[in-house]
Amino acid sequence: MTATPADERSTYDVIVLGAGPVGQNVADRAHAAGLSVAVVERELVGGECSYWACVPSKALLRPVLAVADARRVDGAKQAVTGPIDTGGVFARRDRYVADWDDSGQARRVRSTGVDLFRGHGRLDGPRRVSVTRQDGTREILGARHAVAIATGSLQALPDIPGIAEARPWTNRHGTDSSTVPARLAIVGGGGVAVEMSTLWQGLGSQVTLLARRRLLPRMEPFVGDLVTRGLTETGVDVRDGVQVTGLRRPDAGGTVTLTLDDGSEIEADEILCATGRTPATGDIGLDTVGLTPGAWLDVDTTCLVEGVDGDWLYALGDVNHRALLTHQGKYQGRTAGDAIGARAAGEPLDDSAWGDHATTADQHAVPQVFFTDPEAGSVGLTAEQATDAGHRCTTIDLDMTAAQGANLYADGYRGHARIVVDLDREVLLGATFVGQGVSELLHSATVAVVGEVPLKRLRHAVACFPTISEIWLFLLAAYQQRKDN
Incomplete structure (x- = not known):
């Protein structure tokens, strides 16, 4: 027309x-x-997803996570002999966003x-x-x-004195920038914050992550603990329970100084705010x-x-x-x-x-994955949310290494799985996984939650050996054992 x-x-x-x-x-x-x-x-x-969010962030993160995975496998880790080629990583991103065309x-x-x-x-x-x-x-x-x-x-920028002078990165700068800052301060504790911490630390920045609460606070508590541990082991300086009270950047091309609520200060070459959306x-x-x-x-x-x-x-x-x-x-x-x-x-x-x-x-079965190291994924209700909603429920928790596939995926694999079970109907209300490669577990959990598949029937969904998906068999067996006792 x-x-x-x-x-x-x-x-x-x-x-x-x-x-x-x-x-x-x-x-x-x-x-x-x-x-x-x-x-x-x-x-x-x-839109945002194609050019500044989901697509470029995952295009950038994949090389970082692939190298991290290789370093956890004997025989493969010896082949990783140099740093990540940031030029190649940025070129990969540019291809996936079609050079913003x-x-x-x-x-x-x-x-x-x-x-x-x-x-x-x-x-x-x-x-x-x-x-x-x-x-x-x-x-x-x-x-x-x-x-x-x-x-x-x-991007919702926080109301911090000096924020205009500091000229912070938003999520868009975090994914479309092609220069690696020597020191990057990230403010926030949600999905964008943890993914950008994983990314930029992997590309060579010294990242300091500043969060008012534990990381990923809307997920099960153990998620934030494991992601914090993973980020710390890669070199990220994770500080939770802190608040930024002031920013200074007097020179246009100079460093930015962050003042924290305990009176201490941090200097960084760039600051990225990941503090919510409007x-x-x-x-x-x-x-x-x-x-x-x-x-x-x-x-x-x-x-x-x-x-x-x-x-x-x-x-x-x-x-x-x-x-x-x-x-x-x-x-x-x-x-x-x-x-x-x-x-x-x-x-x-x-x-x-x-x-x-x-x-x-949107209320009962929202799946979400954060591509950190380790990955974190969940669907449905947390135990706290299920209880608050009036469900009579229980949780089953297992170390991910109960599945032989996890041990084969990475030497020294670490991870955790939880399912939330409705005791009256014996169906899943929620599931959460943390560990390398767990994002591919999530759709099976989503089908189980959305379909309200009875646990006595779900046990007939046989997982292939030896895959990480075998964790399902052990979670269901643990529930049955608890029920029998």
């Missing part, structure tokens, strides 16, 4: 704000339902029959979107059935439909925004604050796209607990 003057309107069934993976998924599903779809993107088609992804969007508009999209009242192009011209789009907001989130909703016209600019958007199970009349406005991915993970946003996009199609066709919605139009996995 060609652009039209600002006083004319292009009308579509569905308009999507944001062409990241979440926006692309809702657009694909709505178009598959026979609806005409327009997608508006103000930056790069492919989104033309390929833009072609892919258009090839599906979806119209792509480049510019800043803002709501302009109910079912209307204004698109302001880079040259300042503007176009008004109308939506017959739905507008879906998939604009993501932005919704990218500040300038998308929320006020024109009665919502608060810059706010997270509350949604129902179909991702329909609450507090807006007419059942036409959806919010997907980070903006609804349910689970700030790309895979969960894509899941929401698929589900909401189907819901939009059903509503447009006048079909009944199945928004029951695990229905086709319900995003209930």
